[in-house]
Amino acid sequence: MSREGEGPLQRWLELRDEVKRRIEYRSFYLRYCPEARQTGARLQALCPIPAHAHSGRGHPSLSVDLQQGLFNCFSRDEGGDALTFYQLMHGVTFAEAVRLLARELGIGEEGGGARRPSLAAASAPDAESAVEEAGDFAPLDEGRTHAVCESFLEVCREEEQLEGLNYLARRGIDSRTARGAGLAYFPRRAYRRVMRRMLDCFPLETLQRGGLFNRKEHLTFYRHRLLFPFLVEGRAVYLQARTTASGVEPRWHNMRGPVPSLYNLDALRNLPSGSVVHLVEGFTDTLTLTAHGFHAVGLVGAGGLKDEWLAPLARFRVVAALDPDDAGRRAAARYREMFARRGSGLAVLNLPADVNDFFRQHPAAALEFELLAETALEAMRDEG
Numbered sequence: 001m002s003r004e005g006e007g008p009l010q011r012w013l014e015l016r017d018e019v020k021r022r023i024e025y026r027s028f029y030l031r032y033c034p035e036a037r038q039t040g041a042r043l044q045a046l047c048p049i050p051a052h053a054h055s056g057r058g059h060p061s062l063s064v065d066l067q068q069g070l071f072n073c074f075s076r077d078e079g080g081d082a083l084t085f086y087q088l089m090h091g092v093t094f095a096e097a098v099r100l101l102a103r104e105l106g107i108g109e110e111g112g113g114a115r116r117p118s119l120a121a122a123s124a125p126d127a128e129s130a131v132e133e134a135g136d137f138a139p140l141d142e143g144r145t146h147a148v149c150e151s152f153l154e155v156c157r158e159e160e161q162l163e164g165l166n167y168l169a170r171r172g173i174d175s176r177t178a179r180g181a182g183l184a185y186f187p188r189r190a191y192r193r194v195m196r197r198m199l200d201c202f203p204l205e206t207l208q209r210g211g212l213f214n215r216k217e218h219l220t221f222y223r224h225r226l227l228f229p230f231l232v233e234g235r236a237v238y239l240q241a242r243t244t245a246s247g248v249e250p251r252w253h254n255m256r257g258p259v260p261s262l263y264n265l266d267a268l269r270n271l272p273s274g275s276v277v278h279l280v281e282g283f284t285d286t287l288t289l290t291a292h293g294f295h296a297v298g299l300v301g302a303g304g305l306k307d308e309w310l311a312p313l314a315r316f317r318v319v320a321a322l323d324p325d326d327a328g329r330r331a332a333a334r335y336r337e338m339f340a341r342r343g344s345g346l347a348v349l350n351l352p353a354d355v356n357d358f359f360r361q362h363p364a365a366a367l368e369f370e371l372l373a374e375t376a377l378e379a380m381r382d383e384g
Ligand SMILES: [Zn+2]
Pocket: 047, 048, 049, 052, 054, 061, 062, 073, 074, 075, 076
């Protein structure tokens, strides 16, 4: 196994993937089959593949799926992707097909040819195993983690925030709530500038140890550019980021290190004891409630609630509003036991939808939610 993942094969595969991302299948196939007929997302044409030596008359035997970019010649039972088609049409090898198509599409022309993978590939976070194996990226201490987080947020806030704010607005989170939570965004076109600015602020090694940069010396926040800081006394101590595009998996990316606390815990600092605090899943639900004047903290990350996070909640009346599925119900029961072991209660609110959907679907959601929470607290008192 190549530890660096940077062998020649890897570079060819990255280039091939970039070709596939950029190629426009319709115009590509029409170039070879100008007479093709289109029905929906399919082309039907007389098969032009030279080696098939078709007569050029009769039924069109070539079918192209424009969504996947796949072709099939029914007459010779041969098919494949656009690169295979290109190989067959031009009688070239796989590597030649990749190189020629990449050149045609203008990939890698800024220098280096096949040695220059796309930004999406170059910015990919290092595999956790590779980081551990390497052993040279010891985690940052607290002070430097904070400094890196704060600078990253500042650098991002200098960029145009509109796309990020629009994304949040569509989910019912207004710009005041976003600002209050310290959120920051940068558009993809600013990626290189943000990367350079971070390198102006810190040594590369520091950024790599924090997981903001990878071994390819690129900022890893390329698809995930909407930043959610975890704050302690107003200062960022950890960052997670979300993609605002649909279809990107995973949807979240974070800096290195464990999630330090419940999200939005800092917002409870000046809240009087005995206040109602909602425990929800995720950033969006937390901020949806905040936008409607509720006090909420969010569970983010796979691990769920940790015992050491309960102490700061002890002085509040806590109501859980988790997702209305089996996993959410099981989690609520488990958290209830955790609270009970500490001698405090957890009220559980059962919504018909997750918090964000509930608030988007119900015009009087805020009032309904408040009443449901009161009912849940009463039910807990009666049981207890
Ligand atoms: Zn054919």
